[in-house]
Amino acid sequence: MEKNFYSEENNRHSELIKDLNKLPKISAPENFEFSLMTRIQNQNFIGTEELKPQFNLVKFFAPSAVVAVVIIMFFLFLPSNDSMFENPLMSEPTIIAEKSKQIIGSASNGAENIKSTKKKNASNKVQLSTSNNYDIVVNRNDAVMKEKAKYPIFSKRSVSLDDYISGDNAKRNNLQEGNVVRASEESPEFDGFFVKQEPDKKTIEKYRAMLDSAKKAQTKADSVKKAKKVE
């Protein structure tokens, strides 16, 4: 079967194969056996022995030497970036508890309401935090601290333009700012921009006068009603 398969190939090269067969046969020189036996008797086996690879100290240490040199060069010639990067192993660890303060709620009118970050209660919290605000801060170690809120509204849900312009809001990172604006699920809804403004004394007095006159008018009206009932 195999012969038939390869006979085609043989036919293609038939002439060449014929010529290769006809090549004159090379025979050994006449003194071949004599010289061979002489070599054997004289134990002259040079050239036939296997060459064993000799241990070369230079070849053995060359690769490791190259690696060592490369490492040394790397440390010597690489530009130092120590000023730019702080070694995290050398820097003092930051207190994680302080960073991870969770502002749960704020109190108003002396009452302290602990607020959760759930959306459900978000609207109530805003209403409560309009005046005399305090933030209740719970640390990781369950210590509860009361801090006076900077703004009349919930700090996490607002952006103070004054602080933004003056650069006092540097403590808030971009993520927090972004969350406030886009009102993601992680942070409460955005309340809006506001301008902190000192109340005008004249206006206050004007409104107070108006309220007083209204109260007086009310008391007068009440006394008139009482007088009518007595009659």
Added chain:
Amino acid sequence: MALNKKLSELSDEEVIKNFQETNNLEAYEVLVKRYKDPLMNFVYRFVGDRDACTDIVQDTMIKFYLNKDSYREFAKFSTWIYTIAGNLAKNELKRRKRRNIFSLSQSSDDEWTPQIEDKSFLAPDRAADSEIKNEFIQRALLKVKPVYREVVILRDIQELSYEEIAEITGLSLGTVKSRINRGRNQLQKLLKTIYHG
């Protein structure tokens, strides 16, 4: 004399067994006589240098003498001795190649290469001349890659079977056949001035 006659009548495997058991030099000589010429022919066609070829065959015979005990009965003696000779011939080629790389002068092989393929150089009547033809075939043979050359020589010049070649080279039967075919193709291409098509 009687022993000699007896040894010469024995098969290769029986003779080497005798040599292994008795360390009889006459048995060794019988095998040397049987294989010196076939090995010379094989190595000469493979290496292309008569002096180097004689040295290689001598070294083959010495290796056989020194390592006679490494021969195992299940293998054919002919394939075993051909393997030794083939390995030594390959080593010689490697040594020459290395020498050629480091040598500043051009090797003589490169000088005659164009002569084979240059049709104008080789007149048809001259190509028909058997001696010149043989010379060109030998030169073309040396141009064929050694892996193909070896199997082509073993098959088409030494007339060994595919199985024997597979045993000598340590290749599978299929690989041997494909290499022979590729070798022949290469050879025919190199000798296109003689074999048209």
